[in-house]
Amino acid sequence: MDLHRLRNLRSPEELRARLDGERQRRTTLSFYRYVRLKDVETLRHTLYQEWEALGVLGRIYLSQEGINAQVSLPTANLKAFRANLNSREAFKEVPWKIAVEDDGKSFLKLIIKVKKKIVADGLADDAFDVTNVGEHLDAKTFNRKMEEGAVVIDMRNNYECLIGHFEGAYLPKADNFRGAIEEVVEAFKENKGAEVLMYCTGGIRCEKASAFLKHQGFTNVSQLHGGIIDYARQLKAEGLKSKYLGQNFVFDERLAERITDDVVSTCMQCGTKSDRITNCHEATCNMLLVQCEACATKYADCCSPSCSEIHQLPIEAQRAWRKGRSTRSTKTKAVNDPAGLRQRIREEEELLALNGTLHPELTTLIP
Ligand SMILES: [Zn+2]
Numbered sequence: 001m002d003l004h005r006l007r008n009l010r011s012p013e014e015l016r017a018r019l020d021g022e023r024q025r026r027t028t029l030s031f032y033r034y035v036r037l038k039d040v041e042t043l044r045h046t047l048y049q050e051w052e053a054l055g056v057l058g059r060i061y062l063s064q065e066g067i068n069a070q071v072s073l074p075t076a077n078l079k080a081f082r083a084n085l086n087s088r089e090a091f092k093e094v095p096w097k098i099a100v101e102d103d104g105k106s107f108l109k110l111i112i113k114v115k116k117k118i119v120a121d122g123l124a125d126d127a128f129d130v131t132n133v134g135e136h137l138d139a140k141t142f143n144r145k146m147e148e149g150a151v152v153i154d155m156r157n158n159y160e161c162l163i164g165h166f167e168g169a170y171l172p173k174a175d176n177f178r179g180a181i182e183e184v185v186e187a188f189k190e191n192k193g194a195e196v197l198m199y200c201t202g203g204i205r206c207e208k209a210s211a212f213l214k215h216q217g218f219t220n221v222s223q224l225h226g227g228i229i230d231y232a233r234q235l236k237a238e239g240l241k242s243k244y245l246g247q248n249f250v251f252d253e254r255l256a257e258r259i260t261d262d263v264v265s266t267c268m269q270c271g272t273k274s275d276r277i278t279n280c281h282e283a284t285c286n287m288l289l290v291q292c293e294a295c296a297t298k299y300a301d302c303c304s305p306s307c308s309e310i311h312q313l314p315i316e317a318q319r320a321w322r323k324g325r326s327t328r329s330t331k332t333k334a335v336n337d338p339a340g341l342r343q344r345i346r347e348e349e350e351l352l353a354l355n356g357t358l359h360p361e362l363t364t365l366i367p
Pocket residue numbers: 267268269270271272291292293294295296
C-alpha cells in the first residue's frame with residue numbers, strides 16, 4: 001500500500017474549487033460508536049481507500065475505543081456507504097445523524113486520524129465504568145420529563161451553549177469537557193437523587209458524562225439520545241414543539257445550524273440581541289465571537305479596532321505584519337469575558353483617536 005497517497009495532497013484553493021465545481025448533491029452526517037477496535041492503523045488506511053472512492057470528505061477519529069465521524073458524501077452514495085459500514089462487525093448498523101440545515105459543503109477533504117480516544121475528554125476512564133451510561137431518551141420523552149420538572153444539564157462547552165440551549169438548562173461556564181463535568185458534580189452535589197437530563201451536540205459526550213455522574217453517586221441520570229442533532233430531526237419528523245431555543249453550534253465551517261428562531265445571546269461588542277456567531281477575520285486572532293451585523297460592518301468583521309486596522313491593510317502589508325507572529329490568540333477569549341472585550345474596544349478606540357493608529361510598527365512596513 002502506498003501510504004503517501006492515503007492522505008490529502010491538494011491545496012485548500014484546489015479543494016475549494018473542486019467542491020464548488022461539483023454538480024452532485026452532498027449529505028452531511030455524523031456517527032460514533034464506542035467499540036473495541038483492533039489494529040487501528042491498518043483499519044485507518046483501508047477505510048481511507050474505501051471511503052475516498054465513495055467521495056467521502058470530513059473528519060474521522062479512530063481509536064482502540066471506537067470511531068467518531070463527521071463526514072459529507074455524495075447523496076447518491078449514501079446506500080453504498082451504509083453497505084460499507086455494515087460490512088464490518090464493529091460498525092454494523094451504527095446509527096448516523098444527518099445534518100438538517102446543510103449545503104453539503106461542510107468539509108473540504110478527508111481526514112482520518114488515529115487517536116488515543118475518540119473524544120478528548122480528559123477523564124481517567126479506567127477509574128469508572130464507561131459503559132454504565134444513563135438511560136437514553138428520545139425527543140418526545142425528553143420534552144415530557146422537562147415538563148415534569150427534571151433538571152436539564154448542557155454538557156457542552158461554554159462557547160457552544162451561547163447561541164442556543166434547552167430552556168432553563170444548567171449551562172456550565174467551563175470551556176472544556178472535564179471542567180464542565182466537574183462543575184456539574186459540584187453544582188448538584190446536594191441533589192444527587194434528582195432526575196437529571198443531560199444533552200450535548202450528538203450524544204457522544206453524554207455517554208461519558210452520564211457514566212461519570214453515576215460513578216459520582218447520581219442515581220437518576222438520563223441523556224438525550226443522538227443529541228441536539230437528532231432532536232432537531234425528530235422535531236421535524238414528528239411535529240414536536242422544540243424546547244431547545246436558538247441555534248446548535250457545530251464543528252464545521254457553518255459554525256451553527258438553526259433549530260428555532262429564538263435569539264438567546266447578545267452581540268459581544270455592543271450588547272444588542274444577536275446570535276450571529278463568527279470568528280475574527282484577522283488571521284492571527286481568529287477569536288470566536290457573537291457579532292451583530294452592525295458591528296461586523298463597524299469593525300470590518302473583526303473583534304476589535306486593533307484587529308480591524310490590520311485586516312483592512314493591503315494584503316501584502318498584512319502578510320508582512322503577520323510574519324513571525326503566532327496565529328494563536330493570546331487575548332482573553334470574549335466568550336469568557338465579553339465585558340473585558342468591550343472595555344478593550346473602548347480603550348483602543350480612544351488610543352486610535354489620539355494616535356491615528358494602534359500599530360505604530362506599521363510605518364516601517366508600509367513605505
Ligand atoms: Zn453589535
